[in-house]
Amino acid sequence: HHKIDLWLRVTLNTQKAQAKTMTAEDNKPAAAAETTVTSNALAARELEWAVNPPSLLEEHRKTNGSIIRTRFPPEPNGYLHIGHAKSMNFNFSLAFEKLGVAPENRRTIFRYDDTNPEAETEEYIDSLRRDLEWLGWTPERTTYSSDNFQALYDLAVQLIKKGLAYVCDMTKDEMVAQRDLAKRRSNARHVGKDPDVEAPLDPALLPGRNRDTSVERNLRLFKNMRMGMYDEGTYTLRLKMDFESANPNMYDLVAYRIKYAPHPHAGKGWCIYPAYDWTHGICDSLERIDYSCCTLEFETRREPYYWILWALDMYRPNVYEMSRLNIEYTVLSKRRLIKLVDKNHVRGWDDPRMPTISGLRRRGYTKDILNNFCNDLGATRAENLIEIEKLYHTARLNLGATSRRAMAALDPIKVTITNFEEEKAKAGDGGMTFEVQNSPTDESLGSHTVTLTSTIYIDSSDFRLVDSSVYYGLAPNKAVGIKYHGGNLFCDEVVKEGDKIVELKCHLDNSEGRKKPKSFITWVPSDAIPCEVRVYGHIFTVKEPTDRWEEEISPDSELIHAKALVDPSVREVVDKKYVNKWHSNCALQFERIGYFVVDTDTKFDSESNTGDLVFNRTVSLKEEVFKKELTAEEIAAMNQRKAKAKKANAEKEERMKIDPMDFFKLAAEFKGKYSQYNEKTGVPTHLADGTELTKSAIKKLAKELDKHRKQQAKYKAANK
16 A cells, blocks of 8 residues: 555545534634644654645644644543543643643534444433533534534545545454454564465455455445445445554454444434544544544554545644553443443442442532542553542542531431430520531631530440440440530440340530540431431452452442431531532531532422432541441451452452463363363363354454453562
């Protein structure tokens, strides 16, 4: 293909599409003669194909002026997650900071990369827009790849006319075999061996029966594909690229495939759909993007990205790849997230345990928390695993300064104050009602009142039957301070029904000579509001979930306190009328417990004092004062969880010790399944019963082995 003249001119349809996509109004306030000089902070691997000729550079300069443009192009086949939050932060802000672009010259397009109608829905399209808006980003405009379907089709016709694209009737297995042969020949050349010896050409595969067919034949078949004359899977349009390349992404990629599915945005007008590699570079060029930023797994797609634009003589944006976000105890693979939802491991896409933006919002993470977290992470090309505690720390810093305080008891114990009337009389009118600042550090947040009553409730974590020298909570015949009242609460009697504590009988001591307590406990009055409190932990038992991630899902990632109580001062702010799944709901700090947010399941009516009130724990306080005394059953369950996590980690360690040649013989999920193996690679060739594996099955297993090698190398590097 290097010998073929690839300098093509864009057709009139494409020019019209560009004019429609980009108007002079979009580029204000830039002047046509001005340009913005940027730093080389986003420089990456250079390619000959990526170099723009002077004419295209001048055309781009005249169109964009001083504007520097990026884009955020998610596919609407699921909900956005925290990795997308990092991408948004980069494309709307950090990229410009790195490049040194003045605020008035910054533009970012929000594009739906919607080329796969079977996986995309209106629900996903709507959720993407809402999440972007909630995070506070304002795009220059919103576009759809599908709006360029006609231009993309016309450009494909142009490549066919130049002999650089052809209609292919190869089956999926034939394409796999074709690419495998090309890869083996490339590997031979790479190590200085003769490819004709190591991997002899098979004309049926290379070049194959379709690659050198006539332009007329390919134009006719492609038109018939467009008209819906063939079944799905019978034909594709492929790009005539380079089977001698070391990059498999240059092995005649599929540009179009037949799909009889209506498109959620474009409607029913198309039955052939463009592939990602064909679409996104062209859309970048049509939208006058300056910097096309993505994650490192797309680094090997630089070649097809620039080859396509070079072949079409279209403007080539700069491409920059950064490391993707990896966080402890989390998966961000959309395929795995879909599985978590479809298999009911979670409540849905917005489950508070999910790393989706909707899930994080429901859990109580605000846009400021997420944006600050992404700012602190920055962007580099170095792969790393982010500690989940960094996200928690960012949340605490934000919520500590903005959250209203309240008292609550997650697992309440009834406390009867036996001398309440006497102490109330001593205190005088209003003496048992106390004004409390909503925030101890910000007076502007106002205040509320709490009233001590003859019956109060404390959290079970603040009481033990057996006292100890290192325990500062309440115990029989022991006093603790009672918050806001200031006096001592002394436990005189424990009332039990069987083994269950149902009531504590205590008296107040507010005398001048009383012994100063070592701690003050929180409480709620008799008119506390019943509520459900959901406490969330890690959804996985291991820091880095493996390929067996479904076995590593924690059974205790959600603990529900169904009979919790919260003090009535919050009644007005937790009303259902303020609850909205697309906004941040009311956040509270339950004193000495943690930060909580009103959940979208809330149906509480503050006027009638009826309806369910539900809270989710966002994050614990930095320091938990003291722990609840555990029952024998709770200790056994905790030990069982620890043992399970320990076993999972031990299995991972053993797995990482397996030599790649023995992987399919010793790994638990493969052991005993196969009887014969490739002598050079260790990849199985026959099932245990002697049945020969298909080439497709062997390729899948080879990918599994390659994944094991990478995980093993990463594990060894981390444990040097």
